[in-house]
Amino acid sequence: MKTKRLWTLIGSICLSLVLAALLLPACAPAAPEEVAEEVAELEGDLAASEKKVDALEDEVSDLEKEIAALKKPVEVKPIVWRLNSNFVPGGICDRSYKHFAAEIEERSGGRLIIEPYFNASLGFKPTESLSVLKKGLIELNEISPSAMGEEPIVSLGELPFLFTSLQEHKYFCQEKFFPAAQQVFDRKGWNITVWAPYYNPSPVYFFSKEPLRTIDDWQGLKLRCWGGIVADAMIIIGTDAYVISTAELYTALQRGLVTAAITSYMSATETHFWEVLNYINKVPVNMGVWMCAVNNDALNALPADLQEVFWASSENLKNFVIVENALSYQPFEKMLTDGGMEIVLPEGAVAKQMKQKLIDADFYINVAELAGPEATELLKELGAID
Numbered sequence: 001m002k003t004k005r006l007w008t009l010i011g012s013i014c015l016s017l018v019l020a021a022l023l024l025p026a027c028a029p030a031a032p033e034e035v036a037e038e039v040a041e042l043e044g045d046l047a048a049s050e051k052k053v054d055a056l057e058d059e060v061s062d063l064e065k066e067i068a069a070l071k072k073p074v075e076v077k078p079i080v081w082r083l084n085s086n087f088v089p090g091g092i093c094d095r096s097y098k099h100f101a102a103e104i105e106e107r108s109g110g111r112l113i114i115e116p117y118f119n120a121s122l123g124f125k126p127t128e129s130l131s132v133l134k135k136g137l138i139e140l141n142e143i144s145p146s147a148m149g150e151e152p153i154v155s156l157g158e159l160p161f162l163f164t165s166l167q168e169h170k171y172f173c174q175e176k177f178f179p180a181a182q183q184v185f186d187r188k189g190w191n192i193t194v195w196a197p198y199y200n201p202s203p204v205y206f207f208s209k210e211p212l213r214t215i216d217d218w219q220g221l222k223l224r225c226w227g228g229i230v231a232d233a234m235i236i237i238g239t240d241a242y243v244i245s246t247a248e249l250y251t252a253l254q255r256g257l258v259t260a261a262i263t264s265y266m267s268a269t270e271t272h273f274w275e276v277l278n279y280i281n282k283v284p285v286n287m288g289v290w291m292c293a294v295n296n297d298a299l300n301a302l303p304a305d306l307q308e309v310f311w312a313s314s315e316n317l318k319n320f321v322i323v324e325n326a327l328s329y330q331p332f333e334k335m336l337t338d339g340g341m342e343i344v345l346p347e348g349a350v351a352k353q354m355k356q357k358l359i360d361a362d363f364y365i366n367v368a369e370l371a372g373p374e375a376t377e378l379l380k381e382l383g384a385i386d
Contacts, residue, residue, distance in 0.1 A: 146227020274339025
């Protein structure tokens with residue numbers, strides 16, 4: 001038994017020696033050249049991995065930039081419209097248009113900007129106020145009664161000596177004249193829409209250097225008019241009528257080109273009449289009224305929400321102007337008289353005599369024939385023609 005164990009021990013020792021002999025060469029250090037090759041291979045793998053990392057980092061950076069660009073709010077360039085006015089700056093129209101522009105900008109979030117220009121500073125003549133709109137030379141424009149050469153119906157709201165009260169004239173303009181004018185614009189392809197028809201509760205009076213008391217005082221009077229059918233009427237009653245724009249009026253009066261003018265208290269104060277004229281002759285010619293229009297192409301190009309903003313602000317503008325004029329009538333008269341102008345109350349028959357001259361000359365009939373079927377119907381309603 002002991003012998004067997006001894007031999008088993010000897011065998012185990014021998015086996016261990018054999019295995020040790022086999023393992024010794026593998027545990028020996030590698031040759032230097034082998035180590036260098038292995039290091040070079042590992043370094044190559046590392047460099048390749050670093051390149052891949054750099055490429056991935058570049059891709060991540062590009063993606064981050066794209067994401068940031070998508071998150072950045074889109075800068076929308078505002079739509080800019082120009083508004084041409086024949087009135088001087090600093091008055092009711094100035095305040096009204098600037099109020100309108102500010103409301104439009106606020107309601108639209110700055111997407112629609114209205115730029116008012118006063119005193120006809122854009123170079124457009126009142127007599128061409130319809131054609132410049134039709135051609136798209138401007139987006140918004142006042143339609144002057146002196147543009148009757150382009151479209152006779154624009155003067156219909158200022159028919160002289162037909163209205164006995166402010167309320168009567170207001171009803172005529174809002175319910176009859178403005179809709180009729182739009183009907184004509186549509187029928188004749190003017191490509192415009194009335195957007196802010198104004199009603200001025202201040203009558204149009206005669207302002208002069210010398211007092212005017214009887215119908216004879218009007219004969220040969222060098223009188224400024226703004227054009228339209230009112231100028232034709234003033235010629236019939238006996239004056240030498242000159243068509244002069246508001247922008248040119250002060251200079252014309254100062255130089256004596258005319259010695260009298262018809263206009264509203266609003267324009268009289270804005271033009272500082274007390275510096276060049278002496279009398280306010282209270283013969284009411286008509287009630288002040290004018291309208292503005294928008295080019296249809298510009299209007300239709302607006303997004304639907306901006307069109308809603310435009311019309312809502314336009315309605316507010318009409319109300320703003322009416323209130324401004326109503327509150328300003330007495331202050332305007334006081335401003336003129338404080339400046340040295342005197343009020344003259346001509347003979348009560350003067351206005352009737354002027355109207356009769358127009359009837360005798362078939363003035364209202366001629367207006368109806370010139371302006372078309374819409375005007376004819378309106379003048380019949382007013383009793384101006386049969």
